[in-house]
């Protein structure tokens with residue numbers, strides 16, 4: 544009989560020729576369990592999604608309650624759906640005053656798409672500025688923001704008016720000008736292998752945008768929802784974006800994305816043309832119920848976010864080895880810099896054999912990604928680091 548794994552390889556579309564291909568049976572907290580009963584400590588949380596751990600009982604309960612009431616009812620923006628309304632309102636309460644209106648979508652890429660459209664429509668301009676080696680999604684508009692021809696060349700033509708700047712380089716900000724509709728960047732950069740803004744960089748970006756009338760879009764799809772030690776990463780840098788992008792952990796494990804702006808800005812989607820951005824499933828009631836439960840937990844149990852920095856320090860203290868070049872952290876988004884692609888490959892697979900899931904970064908193949916559920920405890924961190932260090936030692940020894 545053909546195995547489930549083989550059916551997966553043959554009939555579920557693949558995006559690389561070496562998927563991890565673990566056959567997952569169930570997930571709970573920081574653990575994944577495969578069909579053979581083997582457990583894995585999950586240090587990547589579905590790429591920064593399961594911030595409260597897998598299958599948090601309160602999130603699962605909220606999903607169950609909502610599924611008993613209604614699933615899809617009508618396309619986005621017509622009916623008053625309580626999970627959407629409550630989530631938008633709770634976001635508003637916890638964001639600066641200007642970010643008071645949420646457009647719900649299904650994913651991060653869609654949040655990027657919607658926000659770029661909003662910026663173009665609101666400013667009447669065409670230009671978009673993004674950072675080199677940044678990832679904002681894989682749809683054609685979002686992919687246009689990528690600077691790497693390796694990924695984009697086969698899919699051209701893409702959006703024409705995109706300019707790239709180097710993150711953390713103040714001189715490059717001159718690229719932002721009167722033709723720029725928006726600048727889009729992550730508050731803290733993920734896929735490059737964790738890079739935080741230096742000095743007052745984000746303030747300089749904000750100032751330059753204001754000077755020329757460009758909108759600042761901050762992508763917190765990966766670094767929002769508590770991951771860097773505050774509910775939103777931008778809170779640490781004394782700036783407010785014009786548009787904030789959320790997804791991943793925002794849905795509590797369900798597909799949900801959002802772009803958040805001012806009501807005044809968002810109103811442009813209602814005229815010239817009306818239906819300026821529409822979606823059937825965006826803000827699905829079950830996803831919003833999960834997202835609402837998840838945000839409530841983060842707010843009602845402040846120790847989850849408050850413990851992020853301390854947990855990150857513990858990782859840093861434990862991850863000491865001759866083969867580790869550097870450990871960079873922005874809360875519980877951590878990059879362990881090693882010396883080569885092959886080294887990382889071997890470590891990832893050795894960890895997997897020993898029940899630990901770590902992963903790559905898209906634009907840094909010499910570093911290991913650590914982004915566990917924020918709820919991971921001290922013992923779990925110690926156990927995970929033991930396995931990781933053993934894998935690093937073994938790879939190091941084998942030269």
Ligand code: PMP
Nearest residue numbers: 650651652678679680764765790
């Ligand atoms: N922006 C950032 C910073 C991301 O990390 C990702 C996903 N890795 C996206 C956008 C795209 O999100 P999605 O996969 O939900 O489309």
